[in-house]
Amino acid sequence: MNKFIDLRSDTVTKPSPAMRKAMADAPVGDDVFAEDPTVIELQEEVAAILGKEAALYAPSGCMANQLAIAVHTTTGDEVILEADAHIYNYETTAASVLSRVQLNPVKAADRGLLSAEDIRPAIREKAYYMPVSRVIALENTHNRAGGTVYPMERIREIAALARGNDIMMHLDGARLWNACVFSGHSPKEYADLFDTVSVCFSKGLGAPVGSALAGPKELIATARRFRKIWGGGMRQAGIIAAGALYALRHHRERLAEDHAKARRFAEVVCNDSKHIEIDRNRVETNIVLLKIEGGPDLPHALSMLKEKGMLLSLGSHGLLRAVTHMDVTMEECENAAYALVDLFG
Numbered sequence: 001m002n003k004f005i006d007l008r009s010d011t012v013t014k015p016s017p018a019m020r021k022a023m024a025d026a027p028v029g030d031d032v033f034a035e036d037p038t039v040i041e042l043q044e045e046v047a048a049i050l051g052k053e054a055a056l057y058a059p060s061g062c063m064a065n066q067l068a069i070a071v072h073t074t075t076g077d078e079v080i081l082e083a084d085a086h087i088y089n090y091e092t093t094a095a096s097v098l099s100r101v102q103l104n105p106v107k108a109a110d111r112g113l114l115s116a117e118d119i120r121p122a123i124r125e126k127a128y129y130m131p132v133s134r135v136i137a138l139e140n141t142h143n144r145a146g147g148t149v150y151p152m153e154r155i156r157e158i159a160a161l162a163r164g165n166d167i168m169m170h171l172d173g174a175r176l177w178n179a180c181v182f183s184g185h186s187p188k189e190y191a192d193l194f195d196t197v198s199v200c201f202s203k204g205l206g207a208p209v210g211s212a213l214a215g216p217k218e219l220i221a222t223a224r225r226f227r228k229i230w231g232g233g234m235r236q237a238g239i240i241a242a243g244a245l246y247a248l249r250h251h252r253e254r255l256a257e258d259h260a261k262a263r264r265f266a267e268v269v270c271n272d273s274k275h276i277e278i279d280r281n282r283v284e285t286n287i288v289l290l291k292i293e294g295g296p297d298l299p300h301a302l303s304m305l306k307e308k309g310m311l312l313s314l315g316s317h318g319l320l321r322a323v324t325h326m327d328v329t330m331e332e333c334e335n336a337a338y339a340l341v342d343l344f345g
C-alpha cells in the first residue's frame with residue numbers, strides 16, 4: 001500500500017524506536033497500588049513542569065478533562081466554556097453523564113479565544129433556582145478554532161473575573177505544549193492562572209497513550225478516586241507512561257517544526273490557489289483550516305484527496321482540517337499543499 005500523507009490529526013503518530021525502547025525498558029509496578037515507579041516519575045515531572053502540587057496520569061484527554069469537572073462541581077453546577085470547545089463538542093455529553101452538570105457555551109468574538117467581556121454575561125446570578133457558575137474551562141491551543149493561542153493577558157483577565165465570582169479555572173491544555181512553543185511562555189506561566197490543567201502526551205508529543213490532570217494535592221486525590229470509579233485505574237501502566245515521559249523530555253521543542261510545516265502548507269495554498277481559503281491569522285501552531293469555494297461537498301473532497309495519497313479530516317463549520325505532526329516531513333506538507341491546489345484550483 002502506498003504511504004499516505006496523513007494530515008488528519010496529530011494523534012496519528014507512531015512511537016519512534018527510541019520511544020519504544022524507553023517503553024520496553026521501563027520499570028513498572030501496580031499503579032492501582034500507586035506502586036508504578038514510571039507512572040510516579042511522569043506524574044511528578046508533569047506537576048513540576050506545570051508548577052502544581054500533584055498530577056495524575058489518565059488514559060485520555062477526555063478523561064483528564066472530565067476528572068477536572070468532577071472534582072470542581074456538584075449536581076446543579078454549570079461549566080462556562082467556548083462554543084467550539086472540545087469538552088462541549090467531542091466528549092459525548094460526558095459532563096452531564098458523569099458529573100450531572102450543565103455546560104454553558106459562549107461564542108468567542110476572536111478565533112475561539114474567549115475574553116472576560118465574552119464570559120461576564122454568562123455568569124449566573126446567585127439564586128437557588130439557577131445553575132451555579134462553578135468552572136470556566138478554556139482550551140489552549142483551541143482545536144476547532146484552528147490551533148489558536150490565548151494571549152496571556154486575556155487569561156489573566158478571565159482568571160480575575162473567575163476569582164471575583166468564586167469560579168474555578170480549568171485549562172484543557174491538550175496542546176498546551178504547542179501554545180508554549182508559539183508564545184514563548186512556559187507551561188507554568190499558563191498553569192499558574194488555573195486551578196487544574198489537563199495536558200496530553202498523545203497529540204503533537206507523539207506518545208501512544210495518555211494525558212495528565214494537574215492541580216492541588218487534595219483535588220488530585222479526589223480525581224484518583226473518580227478515575228477508579230470510571231474504570232480508569234491501570235496496573236503496569238509504566239509501559240505507556242514511559243512513552244509519555246520520553247515524549248515530554250524529547251519532543252516539546254521540536255513542535256516548532258510542526259508549526260513551520262503548517263505555516264508553509266498555508267503559504268503554498270494561499271500563494272497558488274484561487275478557490276481555497278485559509279484564514280492565516282489562525283495558523284499559529286500545527287492546525288490549518290481550509291474552505292474550498294464552489295468545490296465538491298466535503299466528504300467527496302476528502303475522497304478525491306485520498307485518491308491523490310493525502311488524508312485530511314472534516315473540521316467544523318464546513319471546513320477541512322490539516323494537522324501537521326512529527327510523522328510528516330516539510331516536503332510532504334508542501335506536496336500535499338500543491339496537490340490540493342492542483343485538485344481544487
Ligand SMILES: Cc1ncc(COP(=O)(O)O)c(C=O)c1O
Nearest residue numbers: 060061062063086139143172174
Ligand atoms: C483540545 C482537546 N482536548 C481534549 C482532547 C481529548 O483527548 P483524547 O482524544 O486523548 O481523549 C482532544 C483530542 O483531540 C483535544 O483536541
